[in-house]
Amino acid sequence: xxxxxxxxxxxxxxxxxxxxxxxxxxxxxxxxxxxxxxxxxxxxxxxxxxxxxxxxxxxxxxxxxxxxxxxxxxxxxxxxxxxxxxxxxxxxxxxxxxxxxxxxxxxxxxxxxx
Amino acid sequence: xxxxxxxxxxxxxxxxxxxxxxxxxxxxxxxxxxxxxxxxxxxxxxxxxxxxxxxxxxxxxxxxxxxxxxxxxxxxxxxxxxxxxxxxxxxxxxxxxxxxxxxxxxxxxxxxx
Numbered sequence: 001x002x003x004x005x006x007x008x009x010x011x012x013x014x015x016x017x018x019x020x021x022x023x024x025x026x027x028x029x030x031x032x033x034x035x036x037x038x039x040x041x042x043x044x045x046x047x048x049x050x051x052x053x054x055x056x057x058x059x060x061x062x063x064x065x066x067x068x069x070x071x072x073x074x075x076x077x078x079x080x081x082x083x084x085x086x087x088x089x090x091x092x093x094x095x096x097x098x099x100x101x102x103x104x105x106x107x108x109x110x111x112x113x114x
Numbered sequence: 115x116x117x118x119x120x121x122x123x124x125x126x127x128x129x130x131x132x133x134x135x136x137x138x139x140x141x142x143x144x145x146x147x148x149x150x151x152x153x154x155x156x157x158x159x160x161x162x163x164x165x166x167x168x169x170x171x172x173x174x175x176x177x178x179x180x181x182x183x184x185x186x187x188x189x190x191x192x193x194x195x196x197x198x199x200x201x202x203x204x205x206x207x208x209x210x211x212x213x214x215x216x217x218x219x220x221x222x223x224x225x226x227x
Contacts, residue, residue, distance in 0.1 A: 032213035043118075043204050043218030044157070051213065087155060098212045099170050100145060104157040 012111040019077040021108045023090035028071055032093040034102065035064060035075045039086045047075070047088075077110075085112045117141050118219035120205050126225045127195060134191045135222045137205030145169070146188035147206040147216060148180060157204070163188055164211040192224075200226045 013019045025033070031052050036044035050057045050064045050073075057064050063076040073090050087109050091102040118139045127133055139146060147170070148160040162170035163182040177193045192199060202221040208214035 034215060036218075038155075041220070043206075043220045046215040046217060049215055089157065091157075093213050100147070100162060100208055100211050100214060100216070101159055101170055102216065103159075107155050 009106070010109045010111065012113060013080050015080060015082060015112050015114050017080055019075075019080045019084070019110060019112075021075045021077075021088050021090075021110065023073040023075075023105050025071050025073060025090075025092050025105075027092065027094055028068070030092040030094055033064070033066060033073050034091050034093075035062075035073075036089045036091065036104075037084075037086045038089065038107070044089060080110075080112050082112050082114060085110055118205055118207055118217055120203075120219040120222050122222060123220065124223050124225075126227065128227050129195055129197060131195050132191070132193045133195060133224070134189055135203055135205075135224075136187070136189045137219060138187050139205075139207040139217075140186065141207055141209075141217065142186075143207040143209050143217075144185055145208045145211045145214075146182065146185070147208075148188065148190050149204040149206060149218075151202040151204060151221070153201070161188075161190075162211075169211060195224075195226050197226050200224055 034049040035047040038044045048059045061078045065074045087107045089107050091104045120137050145164045147162040151157045160174050161180040166182045179191045182188045202223050204221045206216040206218045208216045
């Protein structure tokens with residue numbers, strides 16, 4: 001079936017350190033992956049996406065890595081700041097459709113300690 | 115100049131009532147979505163429309179009916195509200211249908227008494 005999971009529900013890091021948030025997915029044919037950040041009381045905010053024909057993509061302070069062999073996705077945040085504290089979701093699009101249907105994981109709470 | 119805006123932000127009502135949530139996007143996007151986020155923060159797609167045409171219709175009770183008067187608006191009407199409908203409902207939009215980043219509104223928190 002379709003499922004996207006995260007390895008840890010909560011990740012606590014020191015300000016200035018790098019953060020790595022992991023995600024495992026079950027559908028080996030999934031085509032598109034995306035990371036969102038959700039702050040309290042707000043909607044999910046797009047961070048970065050990656051297509052299945054790539055294994056790495058970089059943004060500002062963030063890097064997404066895709067390992068299709070083990071069906072693993074990770075989000076790396078460099079020099080984590082207090083403003084990075086939020087819940088992070090990975091999501092995937094099943095390759096069987098072009099509808100834009102996103103299947104979300106359960107979320108990892110990132111806590112940044114000053 | 116909010117990109118995806120939902121109203122109301124909070125909705126408190128009694129079981130059995132009928133209510134609507136409105137969503138508007140000013141991004142010029144073709145595709146809009148409704149998601150439900152439960153108390154454990156699990157986000158699940160409910161519906162999507164592309165240029166006013168229904169595309170995604172997940173296994174949602176038929177008490178939920180989306181309506182898209184034009185491609186910038188996607189409203190959600192819920193009949194005979196039940197306790198289990200309590201959740202945060204998010205509207206989102208994407209430039210077009212398919213593998214695109216979706217941009218979310220800030221949600222409507224629905225509480226059923």
